[in-house]
Amino acid sequence: MEIVKKLNQVLLQKQNSGKQCLMDPEIYKAIAEAYTKTEKSVAVLSDMQLNKSYIFSSGTALELGLNFPQYPTIIDSIWEEEILKKIHPDDKLKKYVHELRFFTFSESMEPDHRSDFSVFSRLRMRDKNDTYKFVTHRMFYFFSPFNGMLRFALCLYNIDFDQQHLSSSSFFIINSVKGEITIEDKMNYNNILSQREMEVLKYVGEGFTSKEIAGILSISANTVNRHRQNILEKLNVKNSVSAFNESIIKSSDKI
Numbered sequence: 163m164e165i166v167k168k169l170n171q172v173l174l175q176k177q178n179s180g181k182q183c184l185m186d187p188e189i190y191k192a193i194a195e196a197y198t199k200t201e202k203s204v205a206v207l208s209d210m211q212l213n214k215s216y217i218f219s220s221g222t223a224l225e226l227g228l229n230f231p232q233y234p235t236i237i238d239s240i241w242e243e244e245i246l247k248k249i250h251p252d253d254k255l256k257k258y259v260h261e262l263r264f265f266t267f268s269e270s271m272e273p274d275h276r277s278d279f280s281v282f283s284r285l286r287m288r289d290k291n292d293t294y295k296f297v298t299h300r301m302f303y304f305f306s307p308f309n310g311m312l313r314f315a316l317c318l319y320n321i322d323f324d325q326q327h328l329s330s331s332s333f334f335i336i337n338s339v340k341g342e343i344t345i346e347d348k349m350n351y352n353n354i355l356s357q358r359e360m361e362v363l364k365y366v367g368e369g370f371t372s373k374e375i376a377g378i379l380s381i382s383a384n385t386v387n388r389h390r391q392n393i394l395e396k397l398n399v400k401n402s403v404s405a406f407n408e409s410i411i412k413s414s415d416k417i
Contacts, residue, residue: 181308181309182211182308182309183211183306183308183309183311183313184306184308185304185306185307185308185313185314187207187209187212187314190207190304190314190316191207191216191234193207193316194206194207194216194218194234194316195218195234197218197316197318198218198219198220199220201318201320202220202221202222202320203218203220203222203318203319203320204217204218204219204220204222204223204226204228204245204318204319204320205217205218205316205317205318205319206218206242206245206316206317206318206319207314207315207316208240208241208242208314208315208316208317209240209313209314210240210311210312210313210314210315211311211313213238213239213240214236214237214238214239214240215236215237215239215240215241215242216234216235216236217230217234217235217236217237217242217245218233218234219233219234219235222319222320222321224290225289225290225321226245226248226287226288226289226290226295226297226319226321227248227288227289227290227291227292228244228245228248230244240315242317245287245319248287248288249285249286249287250285250286250287250294250331251364252331252364253283253285253286253331254285255363255364256331256333257283257285257299257333260281260283260333260335261281261301263335263345264279264281264301264303264335265303265312267279267335267344267345268303268305268312273305273307273310276303276305277302277303277304277305278337278338278339278340279335279336279337279338279344280300280301280302280303280335280336280338281299281300281301281302281333281334281335281336282298282299282300282333282334282335282336283298283299283300283301283331283332283333283334284296284297284298284299284322284330284331284332284333285297285298285299285331286331287319289321295321295322295325296321296322296324296325296331297319297320297321297322298318298319298320298321298322299317299318299319300317300318301315301316301317301318302315302316303315304316332346333346334346355393355396358379358389359389359392359393359396361379362375362379362386362389362390362393363393365378365379366390366393372386372387372390
């Protein structure tokens with residue numbers, strides 16, 4: 163996905179320069195495992211410096227049709243693709259946009275207050291029966307006191323107790339200390355974008371170039387690029403998530 167590539171650039175590009183982070187991964191792996199054992203979460207600890215992830219699974223993973231062969235399962239990426247591919251495409255796109263917002267927000271905070279904030283999302287994911295269920299997703303960032311860079315991200319997945327179909331997906335940045343919602347994504351993309359723009363946005367999120375999208379939708383590449391520009395303007399991502407803006411514009415250069 164192009165957005166994933168952009169997030170990779172944002173999260174990993176600074177790790178290879180400057181002072182090395184000396185945080186002990188074993189401490190944060192223990193935190194992830196504790197969530198798995200106490201809350202039965204599927205916990206994913208991503209190490210930005212090593213570009214690795216550690217996946218701690220529980221019975222929740224089996225309910226979601228996930229079968230990780232080892233405990234923890236170690237992957238050479240900060241992205242847990244086996245989990246991410248189960249998220250509803252619309253929710254996955256919003257999730258990435260929201261996480262870009264969270265990274266930008268976190269970097270703007272004073273270092274002493276960064277740990278006060280986390281992401282809370284309510285997503286649709288396919289379960290073991292290939293049926294969509296609501297899942298809560300929480301994400302925490304751990305910044306290095308050695309170089310000030312983001313070192314670890316901890317993601318927790320749990321099946322939501324509320325499975326009412328009338329409920330909707332939701333995305334929040336919360337202040338855990340004050341118990342307050344700091345940022346809420348209230349955008350209803352279906353109300354803002356046309357059906358064609360939604361189609362283009364879906365394929366952009368899946369990593370297709372303008373030329374490829376044009377072929378799929380039987381329209382010109384110029385028309386696809388015009389839809390991309392309309393999407394940027396309607397979602398106002400130029401102001402709220404400049405990195406997302408760049409990911410869409412730069413991917414159009416590959417046609």
